[in-house]
Amino acid sequence: MHELKDLRPSSVTGISAHQLARALDTTVHSGPAETLITGVTLDSTDVQPGDLFVAIPGFKRHGAEFAAKAIAAGAVAVVTDAAGISMLAGMEDIAMLRVSNPRVFAGLAAALVYGNPGKSMRVVGITGTNGKTTTAHFVHHVLAALSGPTLLIGTVGVSLGEVHVSSARTSLEAPVLHRVLAWALERGAQNVVMEVSSHALSLYRVAGLKFDVSAFLNLQRDHLDFHKTMESYFEAKASLFAADFSKRAVICIDDGWGERLAQMVRIPTVTVATKSAADWQVVSHSLNQKDAGTDVTIRAGEADLRLHCPLPGMINVQNELTALAVLVSLGFEASSVCEELARTPGVPGRMEVVAERSSSTPLVIVDFAHTADAIKSACAALDPVTPGSLWILFGATGERDRGKRPVMGAAALSSADYVVLTDDDIYGEDPAQIRAEVAAGFAGVAGRARSAWVSDDRKSAIHEAVLAASPDDTVLIAGRGHETIQMVGEKAHVLDDRVEARVAVSKRSVQNQLGEVGGEEKTACPKLRTISKTWEDFQ
Numbered sequence: 431m432h433e434l435k436d437l438r439p440s441s442v443t444g445i446s447a448h449q450l451a452r453a454l455d456t457t458v459h460s461g462p463a464e465t466l467i468t469g470v471t472l473d474s475t476d477v478q479p480g481d482l483f484v485a486i487p488g489f490k491r492h493g494a495e496f497a498a499k500a501i502a503a504g505a506v507a508v509v510t511d512a513a514g515i516s517m518l519a520g521m522e523d524i525a526m527l528r529v530s531n532p533r534v535f536a537g538l539a540a541a542l543v544y545g546n547p548g549k550s551m552r553v554v555g556i557t558g559t560n561g562k563t564t565t566a567h568f569v570h571h572v573l574a575a576l577s578g579p580t581l582l583i584g585t586v587g588v589s590l591g592e593v594h595v596s597s598a599r600t601s602l603e604a605p606v607l608h609r610v611l612a613w614a615l616e617r618g619a620q621n622v623v624m625e626v627s628s629h630a631l632s633l634y635r636v637a638g639l640k641f642d643v644s645a646f647l648n649l650q651r652d653h654l655d656f657h658k659t660m661e662s663y664f665e666a667k668a669s670l671f672a673a674d675f676s677k678r679a680v681i682c683i684d685d686g687w688g689e690r691l692a693q694m695v696r697i698p699t700v701t702v703a704t705k706s707a708a709d710w711q712v713v714s715h716s717l718n719q720k721d722a723g724t725d726v727t728i729r730a731g732e733a734d735l736r737l738h739c740p741l742p743g744m745i746n747v748q749n750e751l752t753a754l755a756v757l758v759s760l761g762f763e764a765s766s767v768c769e770e771l772a773r774t775p776g777v778p779g780r781m782e783v784v785a786e787r788s789s790s791t792p793l794v795i796v797d798f799a800h801t802a803d804a805i806k807s808a809c810a811a812l813d814p815v816t817p818g819s820l821w822i823l824f825g826a827t828g829e830r831d832r833g834k835r836p837v838m839g840a841a842a843l844s845s846a847d848y849v850v851l852t853d854d855d856i857y858g859e860d861p862a863q864i865r866a867e868v869a870a871g872f873a874g875v876a877g878r879a880r881s882a883w884v885s886d887d888r889k890s891a892i893h894e895a896v897l898a899a900s901p902d903d904t905v906l907i908a909g910r911g912h913e914t915i916q917m918v919g920e921k922a923h924v925l926d927d928r929v930e931a932r933v934a935v936s937k938r939s940v941q942n943q944l945g946e947v948g949g950e951e952k953t954a955c956p957k958l959r960t961i962s963k964t965w966e967d968f969q
């Protein structure tokens with residue numbers, strides 16, 4: 431059983447503090463310049479003997495506060511900024527480097543110390559507000575099938591062959607990234623596909639790595655607690671497409687941000703689109719009744735290609751088409767790529783089918799949609815496969831982008847027939863307040879929903895919704911996808927939406943046998959407190 435911290439190369443030649451300083455255009459500020467550095471970290475709790483500890487000025491603390499702990503754990507050198515140097519007076523016997531931006535230095539130094547592993551692999555980066563995980567899975571599946579061992583790094587974790595570890599970050603801290611690449615290279619990895627979050631770009635977590643192909647999917651409202659404006663969110667994403675970071679670009683121009691990016695970038699670029707003209711464009715599509723996926727005809731130049739998308743909805747066609755263009759940009763042949771893409775297995779917690787529709791059970795789907803746009807797209811993807819009513823169960827996360835809460839409420843109310851508002855990860859916030867802020871978005875919406883309920887217990891709410899739905903309904907449990915813990919304050923509670931939904935489906939089949947499942951009277955989902963009989967109450 432591996433953890434992220436175990437994914438280290440077994441041998442690192444290392445580099446002296448002096449060599450490192452010279453390679454990165456700085457000098458050793460104090461201490462022994464010949465000190466051999468064999469690893470890099472910016473977290474004192476992650477130090478291994480021989481590591482360089484990078485003390486960054488954080489949002490909350492200065493890393494220099496933890497330098498003594500890092501040295502006690504075996505760190506042999508410290509790099510920090512001027513403020514850090516003044517905090518470390520009296521520690522001059524350890525090799526110390528002063529730099530203006532320790533976050534950038536952390537990535538560049540880690541690439542050198544671990545032997546530039548990224549240069550020996552094909553490197554693919556995927557960015558965008560929604561669809562990174564799904565697109566990265568498409569690309570990973572094809573590379574693993576057509577090329578060889580392929581490392582996957584993203585929200586669901588880090589995977590190579592049989593090894594899978596979970597990760598708290600979508601994009602790893604730069605020293606961890608280069609260390610994991612070196613570990614993967616030792617195991618024969620030929621390719622890496624990684625999700626690149628906007629946080630990672632703003633905080634230089636990909637410094638020291640050059641992408642062979644980078645892809646942009648879309649920009650939708652999220653993370654404004656961090657970026658403040660959509661413009662600065664866009665700039666963070668756009669920075670990936672500078673020639674210093676990426677050799678080639680694939681840009682989806684389904685939204686205006688993508689169109690703008692495609693006009694801005696100065697590296698070789700291909701565009702993709704599901705709704706308009708592009709280098710790779712969808713010319714026709716139809717629902718595949720067998721697997722609820724989509725059969726697509728794509729035009730690339732003069733040629734038309736047939737592609738099957740095994741995941742529901744046009745959002746996933748967008749993801750798959752982007753993956754196709756990435757793979758062709760890497761030099762793979764389009765028709766073999768199309769064949770493999772159609773065989774891509776489902777992605778954990780992304781439109782994951784927890785229960786298939788039967789004569790006694792509704793279709794139950796768990797999906798990671800946690801923005802207003804994702805809620806709308808996920809519902810739109812499920813409408814064509816829902817003969818009855820569409821249910822959505824969701825909540826908003828605490829201590830993250832408060833402004834998106836009412837917009838999510840409005841999106842749910844206008845996209846589904848029955849709405850169950852409950853909690854997501856609460857962190858340190860009052861859950862009732864979060865729910866009230868989401869429900870504020872119900873007001874004035876020309877809604878589709880016929881009823882909405884609220885529940886302060888996500889687990890029971892899942893059970894109630896699955897039990898109340900009719901067999902021709904679809905229940906979409908949104909927001910937490912593959913996650914297996916719910917954060918309440920600092921505590922992690924075990925809660926996996928997929929497990930709870932399966933339990934509810936089993937209860938349902940027992941009750942069915944006893945003739946107890948009605949599924950007819952949806953305006954009185956009994957154990958959920960009714961906040962509104964109809965959406966008009968909010969107008």
Ligand SMILES: CC(=O)N[C@H]1[C@@H](OP(=O)(O)OP(=O)(O)OC[C@H]2O[C@@H](n3ccc(=O)[nH]c3=O)[C@H](O)[C@@H]2O)O[C@H](CO)[C@@H](O)[C@@H]1O[C@H](C)C(=O)N[C@@H](C)C(=O)N[C@H](CCC(=O)O)C(=O)O
Nearest residue numbers: 472473474475486488489490491493496599600601627629
């Ligand atoms: C808001 C944000 O991104 N914060 C990042 C930022 O934290 P910070 O500046 O507050 O760090 P700090 O707590 O002040 O600590 C300063 C330094 O002291 C070090 N330290 C701290 C304590 C200690 O005991 N020892 C020690 O060495 C820390 O490792 C850090 O290097 O710098 C840290 C080091 O780079 C990051 O770990 C941290 O990510 C936090 C934990 C985080 O939650 N980030 C999320 C929002 C994030 O990055 N999310 C995106 C995905 C977004 C998406 O959904 O698309 C991601 O890529 O995961």
Ligand SMILES: Nc1ncnc2c1ncn2[C@@H]1O[C@H](COP(=O)(O)OP(=O)(O)OP(=O)(O)O)[C@@H](O)[C@H]1O
Nearest residue numbers: 559560561562563564585745797798799804807808
């Ligand atoms: N191309 C897309 N456009 C809009 N929404 C999408 C798209 N692809 C997936 N979604 C929706 O967004 C949710 C998140 O998808 P996915 O995990 O692939 O994106 P992500 O970019 O990795 O998200 P995060 O950054 O939050 O980890 C999905 O569960 C689905 O509801």
